[in-house]
Amino acid sequence: MKAGPLNRWLDGLIPMLEQRLQDNPHGDLVRWQETLNQLPDITPDNVDLNASAITVTKDGGCSPEQTEQINAALSVLKPWRKGPFQLFDTFVDTEWHSDWKWDRIAPHISPLKNRLILDVGCGSGYHCWRMLGEGAARIIGIDPSYLFLTQFESIKKYCGPKAPVHLLPVKMEEVPENLQAFDTTFSMGVLYHRRSPIDHLIELKGTLRKGGELVLETLVIEGEEGECLMPEDRYAMMRNVWFIPSCDTLRLWLRRAGFNDIKLVDLNKTSIEEQRKTDWMVYQSLDSFLDPNDSSKTIEGYPAPLRATFVATK
Secondary structure, eight states, X not given: OOOGXXXXXXXXXXXXXXXXXXXXXXXXXXXXXXXXXXXXXXXXXXXXXXXXXXEEEOTTOOOHHHHXXXXXXXXXXXXOOEEXXXXXXXXXXXXXXXXXXXXXXXXXXXXXXXXXXXXXXXXXXXXXXXXXXXXXXXXXXXXOOHHHHHHHHHHHHHHOTTSSEEEEOOOGGGSOTTOOOEEEEEEESOGGGOSSHHHHHHHHHHHEEEEEXXXXXXXXXXXXXXXXXXOSSOBTTBSOOOOEEBHXXXXXXXXXXXXXXXXXXXEEEOOTTTBOOBTTBOSOOHXXXXXXXXXXXXXXXXXXXXXXXXXXXX
């Protein structure tokens, strides 16, 4: 990884992560690491990064003992939110059909072949693997969750330990300002969690080289330019939701942040088929977050989740 414009980041990143791991930043981290070691060593014969479920298979299949080991280890890492994944005979049916989102936005972004990509708030890394399947040269995902990191490493064990896909347990504000390194930066499902959304857009712009592309997906509301929802407390039972703009307001934010060629490429009302409880995510999901008598509203009475994807150029 230590090459070109990433040097400035990596020089400080490595000692920071080493110190953070020494400090044991999560009480379950040791248990999760032990779980990774319990995954059986299997070399897949086929890896398909372009299927709806990231898929690894072995000719003739795995032994029952190996399948049991995989099931047991991956079960320790619940809840699985972004996916799905097919690891040999184990299908990880995640809370989100992340493949549906990818299918909606992929036709509208610049080809990813040979591009250096940053995926902000990448979760367990599902979309990172889809980006590699599109021919990206290298993908760096960032997400501060150590559970997501462990889930990612469990997938990477079989999809390719040496694949140019990496997940770093860091926050966006820990990425150096004005890195100007990436050809494409994705921020999907992050903006509404930021107290200062325009600062987030400026941070994203700083990650991009001149002419680089931002792919931004976030919650929006219907409305005119200037309109924005700020929940009183929770939104769809989420505490950390700050600002949900109209599409025209978000377009204005992007202009003010310095982006050009701003295009709304997808507008989609989240369905209970796309986000739902499964055996791999047994907690409450979207159906519990909506008004039981009016699915056009959240349980708090706000407009139900509507998600927009914008593509813009630095």
